[in-house]
Amino acid sequence: MTPRARQVNAAFITSPPHTCPTIKVLASGVDGIPVDVFGRPMGALRISLTDRCNLRCRYCMPEEEYAWLPREDLLTFEEIERLTEVFVSLGADKVRLTGGEPLLRRDLPELVRRLAGLPGVKDLAMTTNGVLLARHAEHLREAGLHRLTISLDTLRPDRFTELTRRGTYPDVMAGIHAAVATGLTDLKIDTVVMRGVNEDELADLVEFGKKMSAEVRFIEYMDVGGATGWTPEKVFSRKEILETLAREYGPVEELRKTDVAPADRFQLPDGTVFGIISSTTQPFCATCDRSRLTADGMWLRCLYAMTGTDLRAPLRAGASPDELRELITGTWQQRRDRGAVDRVGQRARGQQVFVSVETLKRDPHLEMHTRGG
Numbered sequence: 001m002t003p004r005a006r007q008v009n010a011a012f013i014t015s016p017p018h019t020c021p022t023i024k025v026l027a028s029g030v031d032g033i034p035v036d037v038f039g040r041p042m043g044a045l046r047i048s049l050t051d052r053c054n055l056r057c058r059y060c061m062p063e064e065e066y067a068w069l070p071r072e073d074l075l076t077f078e079e080i081e082r083l084t085e086v087f088v089s090l091g092a093d094k095v096r097l098t099g100g101e102p103l104l105r106r107d108l109p110e111l112v113r114r115l116a117g118l119p120g121v122k123d124l125a126m127t128t129n130g131v132l133l134a135r136h137a138e139h140l141r142e143a144g145l146h147r148l149t150i151s152l153d154t155l156r157p158d159r160f161t162e163l164t165r166r167g168t169y170p171d172v173m174a175g176i177h178a179a180v181a182t183g184l185t186d187l188k189i190d191t192v193v194m195r196g197v198n199e200d201e202l203a204d205l206v207e208f209g210k211k212m213s214a215e216v217r218f219i220e221y222m223d224v225g226g227a228t229g230w231t232p233e234k235v236f237s238r239k240e241i242l243e244t245l246a247r248e249y250g251p252v253e254e255l256r257k258t259d260v261a262p263a264d265r266f267q268l269p270d271g272t273v274f275g276i277i278s279s280t281t282q283p284f285c286a287t288c289d290r291s292r293l294t295a296d297g298m299w300l301r302c303l304y305a306m307t308g309t310d311l312r313a314p315l316r317a318g319a320s321p322d323e324l325r326e327l328i329t330g331t332w333q334q335r336r337d338r339g340a341v342d343r344v345g346q347r348a349r350g351q352q353v354f355v356s357v358e359t360l361k362r363d364p365h366l367e368m369h370t371r372g373g
Contacts (some may be wrong), residue, residue, distance in 0.1 A: 034089030034328075036301075036335035043260065043289030045092040048082060048372035049105040050295050051364060053089025054131050055164040057153070059227050060368050067364045073296040077111045079315055081118070083293065086324045088120040090332075092291075096125045098372035100295070109143040125149065127190070127373070131168045133175025137182040148179055149188040149217075151188055154198050155208055165199070180212055187214040188275075193236040194221045202241060203248045206274055217263050217275035219358040224304055224342065224368055228360075240279035244265070247273075260287040279303075283340030291332075292372045296364050301332070304339025305371070308365065 033041045038356070051069050053061055075083070084095060095115060102108060107153070116124050125147035127139070133150070138149075152172060154160050160169040180186060192204055202218065209216040217243050223230040246252045246266070255265045255273070262284050263275030278284075297312025309331055314324065332348040364370050 022303070028097050031087075031091070034332045036332055038286070038338075040287065040289055040335070042087070042291070042332050044089045044094040044096065044291075045084065045087045046096045046098050046290060046292045046372045047096050048100060048293065048295045048370065049102040049111070050074070050100040050252030051081075051370040052104050053099060053101045053366070053369050054104065055129050055130070055166050055168070057097070057164050057290070058229060059194065059221060059349050060373070062228055066367065066369075067361055069294075069296045069364055069370065075108075075293075075295060075312060077114060079297070079312070080111060080293075081114045083206050083297070083311060083324070084115055084121075085118055086321055086328060087293075088118055088130075089321075090325060090328060091148050092289075093120055093122040094125075095123065096127060096372075097123055098127045101129055102135055103128055108136065109139040110139055110142035112145050112299070116146075123147065124227070127151065128175075130172040130175035131166075132171070134171065134178040137175065137178040137184060138269065139181050141184050145184065146307055147186040147188070148184045149190055150176055150179070150214075151190045151192075151233070151355070152176070152205075153191050153194075154201055156201070159198065176212060176214075178215075186210065189216045190219055190322070191193065191216060192219045192221055193241060195236045197228065197234075199236045199240075202244050205271060206245065206249075206268070209271055215265075215273055215275060217277060219277045220280040222279050222303075222340075227366045227368070235280050237281045238276045239281070241276055257358075260284075260289050262288075262290075279340045280343075283338075285338035285341045285346060294365060294370055294372070297333070300365075300371055301335045302339040302370065304343065305337055306366070 002040065018246050022149070035041045039212065052067070056062070057065060088095070097112070099105075105111070112126075115121060123146055123216070123369075126145055127149040128151070128371045130152065135368060145231045153163055157169040178191075188350065189205065189209055193199055193202070205216050220237060221230060221235050242252055250269045255267055262277045262279070264278070265273055265275045267273050288302075292303070293311070294300070294308075297315065298308040299311050300308040311324070311328075314327065319327070360366050
């Protein structure tokens with residue numbers, strides 16, 4: 001280890017250790033890909049481009065104003081490209097751009113072009129709320145974006161306004177239609193399902209997905225970051241989602257899983273495929289290969305992590321690619337995170353799992369909209 005690497009390594013901020021006797025070791029390191037203490041290899045990287053958003057969804061950003069990241073701390077496109085190249089060299093060949101709302105980042109197609117051109121990036125995707133998508137869809141496709149996921153929790157304009165506190169439902173619909181018309185393939189629609197809010201729209205969303213040639217993925221409501229109104233009673237579970245759709249369509253078949261993506265996929269009798277991400281009731285920590293890079297360069301190994309590793313500081317201090325690889329590898333090899341599994345145990349024991357509003361205001365990195373969801 002070089003002197004600079006040792007200096008930065010000493011400043012690592014890592015999540016507190018804990019044991020996990022039940023997680024199965026998946027594989028040993030191969031081809032230079034680091035594995036953590038449970039044998040999970042580094043795979044997918046989610047890059048948040050901004051902590052800002054043009055919606056105020058009640059399960060994510062319930063307040064109007066937040067402690068925003070200082071603009072001078074945000075990674076430049078060149079810095080994002082350099083860090084991505086290092087991560088890709090260590091096995092993170094699936095890259096997703098997130099936020100906040102990534103389309104708020106100026107000149108985004110230029111970053112897409114940079115990342116799409118990196119050798120080793122097999123999959124470049126983006127998650128957006130769709131509000132600004134109509135004006136950017138064509139440019140994103142031309143820049144080389146591979147896949148697109150659009151967040152949409154309701155098909156009812158009045159309910160959309162209630163959920164997001166913005167009247168931009170027509171813009172989202174225009175964005176989805178523009179993505180389809182532009183030819184962005186492998187389109188997905190993500191829906192957070194909340195009891196008493198939108199569980200009555202599951203079949204409607206499936207039908208909408210059919211019309212748009214998009215795969216709908218239903219996400220259980222999670223108690224993370226700014227979800228300060230979360231309660232167990234509001235979780236509409238995977239089991240209930242399947243039962244609801246089976247009543248509407250008939251027997252639902254679970255498809256064999258061929259990857260470590262968070263969504264389990266199912267097929268309706270007519271062949272329509274949909275997904276469920278059941279982080280709350282059936283966590284997928286045992287196979288989680290993803291990590292997150294915030295817009296200001298904080299690297300998080302788990303969506304629920306309370307702390308992370310500052311990669312902006314060594315990058316701006318002049319760390320070489322080899323030094324950054326060494327730092328990232330060493331940190332990943334110590335990774336013990338299994339946040340969703342821990343939450344299940346804590347809730348079962350009646351323990352408080354929320355981060356207080358006061359704590360969220362002091363540390364913006366704890367917010368879902370900062371860490372990229």
